[in-house]
Amino acid sequence: MSTTPGGVRARARIVARQDGRGGTSLPVLESDGPLALRRTRGSGTEARVVLVGAMSGPLGGDRFGVDAHAEEGALLRVQSAAATIALPGQSKGEAHYDVRVHVADRAEVSWLPEPLISARGSDLRVRTEADVAATGRLVLREEQVLGRAGEETGRLSSRLAVRVGGRVVLDQELACGPGAPGGWDGPAVLAGHRAVGQLVLVRPEFQERPVTPRRIGDACAVVPLAGPAALVSAVAADGLRLRRALDEALAALDRRPMNG
Template identity: 35%
Template structure:
């Protein structure tokens, strides 16, 4: 199944919301939208596309009602999601964790385009396996530009058959958080200031 979500935030009005497929979105406050599942997704073979536009002078907070559970289908274990973020105002994107369950494999990609007035906080957290599970694979890529100038190219692999996968111990959970133009904040992970402004915090461990 393919699911599409479009969120457009404009100054002095409520966000525009368009949804199709297994995902839905609901406005829960003046500047807040929660994502929720209308059906089980992503299953193996599913694709998800989310486009978020925040115009200059607008503010949008995006949350999720629950964790995202990635599961295999009867025909394949692979699923995909793509996020397209165009930000000239202020975006705060912080969803509940993604759990890669049942030996499934999921690839996520985020493309962020910031304008000169854009401000952003994008936080992503992932857990390989439910209780008692250690199999599964996730990869996430973040491609961020500010006014057409490269800000960040960041990619993480987590789980079975990755470079970091080792019998003696390997991470099965990660948290990444990008902030711009803020150059530092308190975080349990490592915070790196970026050359073009903003900062990236990363953490990896056994469990979230």
């Protein structure tokens, strides 16, 4: 970690590796300043990491990053202890939060953090990039809540890009809040919903058997992407309802018969 006049810079790193005994070890688990990583008990062959926010933030001017790399055959699950709250800082300028997830062949990463909450007056740019090898698997959830309860939102821009076998299967940006291009809260984009989320699933078998498009309630859809991946998109009045919709969609996907 380093503290510059512009804000705090921190980058945490995780490397997951097969331990040769049927499990997954974490040869690299590097916390950095406000980004503290804790290994928790995994289930079976999977290694589990919890991201613990040791300080508040990101604040204006901060640059946070997390890199996670699952090597061939490793199984990694990353969660977070609490929501991340973007807050205005003393230094002017936007904050950045970059997540990079790399999934090697036959590896699997579940990236399931708690929501990101954009507090009034904050300005955060989030970038999430996942690079999945052709036989890798990924579940990645991204939830954004615009403002704490009853609060107006800050400025939040996010980009989510997912590559499978070197090919981009998803590239999506969303910009909300004061100063975002017009119409972001209007009938084409969010229409007053205060929570928006996506769940990306990459599974090699989706290449041959893509998911069937379906709707969950009136503000959530499950769709096959152009490649071995599926996307759940949802908007909701608040973070709780958003999570419920995404959970329901994920459960519906897992109930799908594998030979269907």
